[in-house]
Amino acid sequence: MRTLLVLLTxxxxxxxxxxxxVLNNLMLPDFENRELRPVNIEIERGTIKQIVDAxxxxxxxxxxxxQGQVIMPAFIDMHSHSMGNSSLDRSDYQYIGIRGTANAMxxxxxxxxxxxxxxxxxxxxxxxxxxxDERNEALVFAAGPCFTxxxxxxxxxxxxxxxxxxxxxxxxxxxxxxxxxPNVAKIVFDNGGRQPTVDKATLEAFLNEARRLNIxxxxxxxxxxxxxxxxxxxxxxxTHLPWTAMPEDIPKLMAAQGTAFIPTVAVINExxxxxxxxxxxxxxxxxxxxxxxxxxxxxxxxxYPITAKNERYFEWLSGLKADGAALNRxxxxxxxxxxxxxxLVGSDAGNFAVFQGIGFHREMYFLQQLGMSPWDIVLxxxxxAYDFLGLEWGIKEGLPAHFTLxxxxxxxxxxxxxxxxxxxxxxxxxxxEALLRYAKPGFFQYMKLFFGFEV
Ligand SMILES: [Zn+2]
Numbered sequence: 017m018r019t020l021l022v023l024l025t026x027x028x029x030x031x032x033x034x035x036x037x038v039l040n041n042l043m044l045p046d047f048e049n050r051e052l053r054p055v056n057i058e059i060e061r062g063t064i065k066q067i068v069d070a071x072x073x074x075x076x077x078x079x080x081x082x083q084g085q086v087i088m089p090a091f092i093d094m095h096s097h098s099m100g101n102s103s104l105d106r107s108d109y110q111y112i113g114i115r116g117t118a119n120a121m122x123x124x125x126x127x128x129x130x131x132x133x134x135x136x137x138x139x140x141x142x143x144x145x146x147x148x149d150e151r152n153e154a155l156v157f158a159a160g161p162c163f164t165x166x167x168x169x170x171x172x173x174x175x176x177x178x179x180x181x182x183x184x185x186x187x188x189x190x191x192x193x194x195x196x197x198p199n200v201a202k203i204v205f206d207n208g209g210r211q212p213t214v215d216k217a218t219l220e221a222f223l224n225e226a227r228r229l230n231i232x233x234x235x236x237x238x239x240x241x242x243x244x245x246x247x248x249x250x251x252x253x254x255t256h257l258p259w260t261a262m263p264e265d266i267p268k269l270m271a272a273q274g275t276a277f278i279p280t281v282a283v284i285n286e287x288x289x290x291x292x293x294x295x296x297x298x299x300x301x302x303x304x305x306x307x308x309x310x311x312x313x314x315x316x317x318x319x320y321p322i323t324a325k326n327e328r329y330f331e332w333l334s335g336l337k338a339d340g341a342a343l344n345r346x347x348x349x350x351x352x353x354x355x356x357x358x359x360l361v362g363s364d365a366g367n368f369a370v371f372q373g374i375g376f377h378r379e380m381y382f383l384q385q386l387g388m389s390p391w392d393i394v395l396x397x398x399x400x401a402y403d404f405l406g407l408e409w410g411i412k413e414g415l416p417a418h419f420t421l422x423x424x425x426x427x428x429x430x431x432x433x434x435x436x437x438x439x440x441x442x443x444x445x446x447x448x449e450a451l452l453r454y455a456k457p458g459f460f461q462y463m464k465l466f467f468g469f470e471v
Pocket of ligand 1: 095364
């Protein structure tokens with residue numbers, strides 16, 4: 017009876033304390049000096065109340081031990097898609113929708129993602145509900161549709177894209193969209209492939225109108241020449257990294273214009289890594305990470321590594337290897353980073369072998385492999401992303417207590433990021449297992465998604 021009473025008291029009092037507590041013994045990243053500072057932190061009702069030196073004792077009814085881990089400001093994936101994942105031959109699909117993505121992201125320790133193309137009514141409605149205030153899931157920021165020419169990249173003929181062929185249409189469509197307050201506006205300017213794309217005048221009209229409406233622009237590009245044009249026209253960001261050698265002028269130009277880069281390196285680097293993979297490469301791939309098994313349907317994972325059995329992709333990747341794609345990409349990322357270009361972390365999850373939540377960690381891993389330091393990568397994954405989205409986030413007094421705890425060696429080797437166990441959202445410690453219900457839908461949840469009861 018006594019134990020029952022104690023339990024009951026705990027249960028009743030727990031909610032009051034749940035988002036108010038002291039977390040001792042943490043390492044706070046100081047991005048200016050690139051060092052870790054030992055601190056104790058008090059959280060009050062979901063907000064960071066005070067940060068003090070570790071030598072100062074804070075009293076509280078709920079005191080927790082941070083065990084010397086890094087308190088990491090919330091990660092944001094700056095390029096993702098909220099659908100699900102396909103098998104390599106496209107015969108199988110694991111659909112998780114927006115809610116599933118929100119759960120998969122938080123399970124992986126990613127607090128927010130920028131959706132760069134979804135059905136606009138669904139994604140904006142979901143974003144505006146701000147579910148993360150009341151339940152544990154990542155926050156979505158969204159472009160809404162994708163702007164492209166008829167039959168261009170991301171025109172799937174389903175009426176969900178905004179099709180524009182002239183400068184006038186670019187302006188009209190963007191004005192029409194602006195009522196929904198998109199977090200960014202995305203346009204495809206891609207002369208790298210065989211599909212048609214908007215002309216320069218249309219791109220220019222789009223970028224000018226976005227600036228006038230105070231909406232950040234993100235340009236999907238296909239070549240270095242596309243990157244040069246979009247940068248000269250003052251795009252706020254360009255996304256995707258070409259696999260050809262980078263021309264000399266690009267780093268200086270991007271740095272001078274202040275154009276941010278969302279290179280989405282994992283999209284090609286992961287499949288290159290899994291192409292004809294040795295045992296060591298497999299050990300170093302997305303397949304070896306425990307959150308991959310937790311979140312993904314086994315059937316989709318069995319497609320990897322990519323062998324000659326899947327002729328189409330095998331040949332394509334052999335070609336990329338022969339062309340020196342990996343070296344070209346490493347050279348480009350190292351030089352862009354050294355020139356001071358803002359590089360943001362975007363996974364482009366939804367592509368082959370890049371999965372929601374996990375893909376974010378893989379993007380950081382590959383950026384490190386291509387030459388970026390963990391400090392630069394983390395900056396792009398946190399503070400610079402907040403800057404781009406206009407968010408007041410971070411580990412500072414008065415800001416929402418969104419953070420994760422990590423092994424302090426993460427600033428020597430970013431691959432420690434996948435070991436995340438402690439995730440806090442509005443000061444609530446997240447029960448990760450509960451997130452799998454939506455992140456990895458079982459039959460009933462899947463049916464609800466399938467019949468459109470949920471998105
Ligand atoms: Zn994408």
